Amino acid sequence: MEKIYVMWHKVPDTDSTISSIVYAQYLGKACGQDTQTIILWEINNETKFVLDYVWENIPELTKELPKGTNVILTDHNDKSQSIDNMDELNIIELIDHHNFWNFCTTRPIRVRCEVLCSSCSVMYNIFKENNYEIDKKTATMLIAAIISDSLFFRSPTTTKHDIKIVEELNEIAEIENLEEFATDMFAAKSDLWEITAKEIIKTDYKEFDVNWKKFWVWVLETTNPSYSLKKEKEIIEALDEIKDESNLDFIMFSVIDIFEEENTTLSWSDHDKGIIEEVFGIKFEWNRAKLGRILSRKKQIIPELNNYFNK
Numbered sequence: 001m002e003k004i005y006v007m008w009h010k011v012p013d014t015d016s017t018i019s020s021i022v023y024a025q026y027l028g029k030a031c032g033q034d035t036q037t038i039i040l041w042e043i044n045n046e047t048k049f050v051l052d053y054v055w056e057n058i059p060e061l062t063k064e065l066p067k068g069t070n071v072i073l074t075d076h077n078d079k080s081q082s083i084d085n086m087d088e089l090n091i092i093e094l095i096d097h098h099n100f101w102n103f104c105t106t107r108p109i110r111v112r113c114e115v116l117c118s119s120c121s122v123m124y125n126i127f128k129e130n131n132y133e134i135d136k137k138t139a140t141m142l143i144a145a146i147i148s149d150s151l152f153f154r155s156p157t158t159t160k161h162d163i164k165i166v167e168e169l170n171e172i173a174e175i176e177n178l179e180e181f182a183t184d185m186f187a188a189k190s191d192l193w194e195i196t197a198k199e200i201i202k203t204d205y206k207e208f209d210v211n212w213k214k215f216w217v218w219v220l221e222t223t224n225p226s227y228s229l230k231k232e233k234e235i236i237e238a239l240d241e242i243k244d245e246s247n248l249d250f251i252m253f254s255v256i257d258i259f260e261e262e263n264t265t266l267s268w269s270d271h272d273k274g275i276i277e278e279v280f281g282i283k284f285e286w287n288r289a290k291l292g293r294i295l296s297r298k299k300q301i302i303p304e305l306n307n308y309f310n311k
């Protein structure tokens with residue numbers, strides 16, 4: 001039996017990490033497949049908190065797979081966010097909840113996408129449809145991923161199905177106080193005291209290519225925005241370097257205050273500020289702009305930027 005690798009995107013978040021882990025376990029246990037989860041990048045502090053909480057091992061870090069390897073992608077379909085030699089691999093399946101922009105394959109594949117707040121909500125549906133028995137550990141991981149992607153139901157991507165899924169899962173997971181669990185997860189993610197501005201800006205960005213324009217968009221979700229905002233100058237200097245090094249046409253760096261539900265965006269470039277002001281109808285004051293309740297990259301930021309760059 002040929003091995004199947006289940007993997008998620010670069011700069012992984014909790015939903016992407018856990019969706020690959022639980023899907024690889026499901027394929028192994030319920031379908032008798034030889035599977036392995038791999039990571040393309042180090043996991044963040046929130047994900048580490050969750051994996052430690054359930055005593056799950058951190059998967060192996062792999063930068064490249066041999067040509068022709070069977071892979072399943074979870075929580076992403078954009079080439080620029082995937083493994084570098086994606087074109088040489090044999091993608092057999094995709095499970096996701098994002099828009100499609102440049103995803104194409106040479107062979108037919110199985111695709112499962114739903115308009116839900118997380119890939120782990122889609123996983124739950126797959127498991128239920130196939131009568132797969134979800135154990136306490138899996139239920140806890142799925143809940144954590146849904147809480148993470150939806151910012152505990154604050155993000156506008158949240159649907160009533162996601163809320164119901166968490167209720168059903170918690171009958172198995174039996175987490176006594178979900179609010180407290182969510183707060184602990186977000187605190188782990190916001191635990192940035194030790195790290196430098198350069199590391200902060202490696203924590204959550206995604207790359208996009210639209211109309212030959214390459215841009216990166218960060219959303220730094222935190223319960224402690226003042227910590228990153230205090231490092232504004234260093235962050236901006238680091239962003240400036242990255243923009244040059246990676247030949248980017250535009251960048252957007254947003255700090256999301258999870259509890260206050262507020263987006264503060266940093267920019268130093270007149271060119272980028274102009275685009276953000278036009279697209280979101282706001283004004284920068286010096287290097288900062290308040291964007292209000294723009295919390296979701298996939299639902300509120302990327303569609304607007306795609307429209308802009310496609311004009």
Ligand SMILES: [Mn+2]
Pocket residue numbers: 015016075097117118119149
């Ligand atoms: Mn996701």
